[in-house]
Amino acid sequence: MSLCSEEKMFRDMEPLLLQVLRIGFYEIIKLGMPPYAVVDENVKLAKRALRPGAGNLVNGILRKLVSLKETDSLPLPKVAGDDRAQARALAIIHSHPVWMVRRWMKFWGIEESVRLMNWNNSDPCFGLRVNTAKGYTRNDLVNRLKSLKVPHELSTFLEDFVRLQTGMQTVIQAGLLKEGICSVQDESAGLVVSVVNPQPGDTIVDCCAAPGGKTLFLASRLKSQGMVLAIDVNKGRLRILKEASRSHNVNDVVTTTNADLRLYAEKHNLKFDKVLLDAPCSGLGVLSKRADLRWNRRLEDLEQLMNLQDELFNAASMLVKPGGVLVYSTCSIDPAENEERVSAFLLRHPEFVVQPVHGFVPPDCITEKGYYFSNPVKHHIDGSFAARLVKSSRSTCQKPIP
Numbered sequence: 001m002s003l004c005s006e007e008k009m010f011r012d013m014e015p016l017l018l019q020v021l022r023i024g025f026y027e028i029i030k031l032g033m034p035p036y037a038v039v040d041e042n043v044k045l046a047k048r049a050l051r052p053g054a055g056n057l058v059n060g061i062l063r064k065l066v067s068l069k070e071t072d073s074l075p076l077p078k079v080a081g082d083d084r085a086q087a088r089a090l091a092i093i094h095s096h097p098v099w100m101v102r103r104w105m106k107f108w109g110i111e112e113s114v115r116l117m118n119w120n121n122s123d124p125c126f127g128l129r130v131n132t133a134k135g136y137t138r139n140d141l142v143n144r145l146k147s148l149k150v151p152h153e154l155s156t157f158l159e160d161f162v163r164l165q166t167g168m169q170t171v172i173q174a175g176l177l178k179e180g181i182c183s184v185q186d187e188s189a190g191l192v193v194s195v196v197n198p199q200p201g202d203t204i205v206d207c208c209a210a211p212g213g214k215t216l217f218l219a220s221r222l223k224s225q226g227m228v229l230a231i232d233v234n235k236g237r238l239r240i241l242k243e244a245s246r247s248h249n250v251n252d253v254v255t256t257t258n259a260d261l262r263l264y265a266e267k268h269n270l271k272f273d274k275v276l277l278d279a280p281c282s283g284l285g286v287l288s289k290r291a292d293l294r295w296n297r298r299l300e301d302l303e304q305l306m307n308l309q310d311e312l313f314n315a316a317s318m319l320v321k322p323g324g325v326l327v328y329s330t331c332s333i334d335p336a337e338n339e340e341r342v343s344a345f346l347l348r349h350p351e352f353v354v355q356p357v358h359g360f361v362p363p364d365c366i367t368e369k370g371y372y373f374s375n376p377v378k379h380h381i382d383g384s385f386a387a388r389l390v391k392s393s394r395s396t397c398q399k400p401i402p
Contacts, residue, residue, distance in 0.1 A: 017054050020046045024062045028069065035066040090114065094121065099299040107335065115377045120287040127155065128162045128171070129185040133220040134249045138162065141182050148174055157362055158190045180247040185213045188285070188374045188384035191361050192329045193217045195372050195386040196276050200225035207261050207277045207316050210234050212241030214278055219250035230256045231264060262315040271321035279309045281330035281337050285376065285383025302336060309337060313345045317352065323393035326352065329386035338385040339371065352389040360388070
């Protein structure tokens with residue numbers, strides 16, 4: 001806004017013209033493209049999309065931007081004043097919503113919040129999980145990646161995973177995903193499955209299963225013994241999951257059910273060994289991969305999500321047999337969606353107790369209360385959370401799965 005004599009000019013600017021300027025600013029400041037080319041192309045774009053006068057305005061603003069950049073005098077807001085003012089400045093500098101920045105500053109302070117925002121703005125890395133159910137090993141996947149000249153590194157958290165910084169398009173075009181050799185899955189999601197700890201012979205429910213990455217990993221761990229019931233309200237995404245289970249050679253243990261978990265749990269008295277509730281959440285742990293998400297979330301959304309999470313938590317608990325395991329997980333880093341939801345659940349359901357996740361995930365990913373938590377800045381993977389709860393063996397059982 002400092003590039004115009006009056007801030008009101010930007011506030012009142014028509015949306016399309018503002019978008020043209022945003023493109024130009026990004027190309028000049030972030031991409032480092034040749035300034036003359038950026039100015040010329042965006043002036044032409046403004047004239048075509050709007051009118052000749054709009055091109056003149058774009059020309060003047062972008063040329064001033066170039067001049068300021070070349071003299072290293074770009075105006076940046078100062079991080080000073082009270083918490084609100086500091087959050088507003090950081091939000092502008094790091095391109096995040098103010099409410100989000102204020103929330104993170106409250107939880108972790110300024111320095112950690114800045115590191116998190118820098119992570120969110122960096123190029124994301126992607127995880128590949130080898131499909132052991134089809135007999136492939138990580139070495140097989142590594143050899144294929146080497147033959148395709150795709151840079152990669154081995155996961156330090158999980159033996160079935162490989163991490164890519166670039167080359168995902170090459171992997172897709174080579175057919176590795178279509179052939180069922182591997183699937184795209186972040187290590188943080190794999191560690192949630194480790195918290196469930198599926199064993200051959202287990203009966204498992206994946207409560208909000210689609211698109212099915214965790215379902216497939218759970219099923220592969222069963223080694224064709226046991227079952228995974230995948231429940232989801234989205235029929236189309238469940239159909240894709242079912243097709244993927246065939247591609248991954250785990251369809252013998254995967255069953256899909258199109259239903260609202262809350263209604264399903266009330267209608268059926270079935271009980272399972274292990275229940276995974278990967279609850280709908282804000283997704284604040286995956287902002288490096290979902291750049292749009294930060295602008296599509298509002299603070300008000302959290303309250304609605306927390307109510308839904310509580311309802312689904314209650315429903316999932318009805319499917320756990322006495323002595324069975326309930327895992328609650330999210331891809332959020334917000335305590336209100338994580339620890340606070342577990343605490344509220346335990347108050348409503350004293351028949352459950354927390355089982356610390358020691359032995360299931362690396363010690364570095366375990367909180368003081370025994371929960372799993374991956375910190376994007378610290379662990380260089382998506383942010384996620386999981387709590388492992390065990391139901392008292394004295395609880396009444398209606399109808400166990402054989």
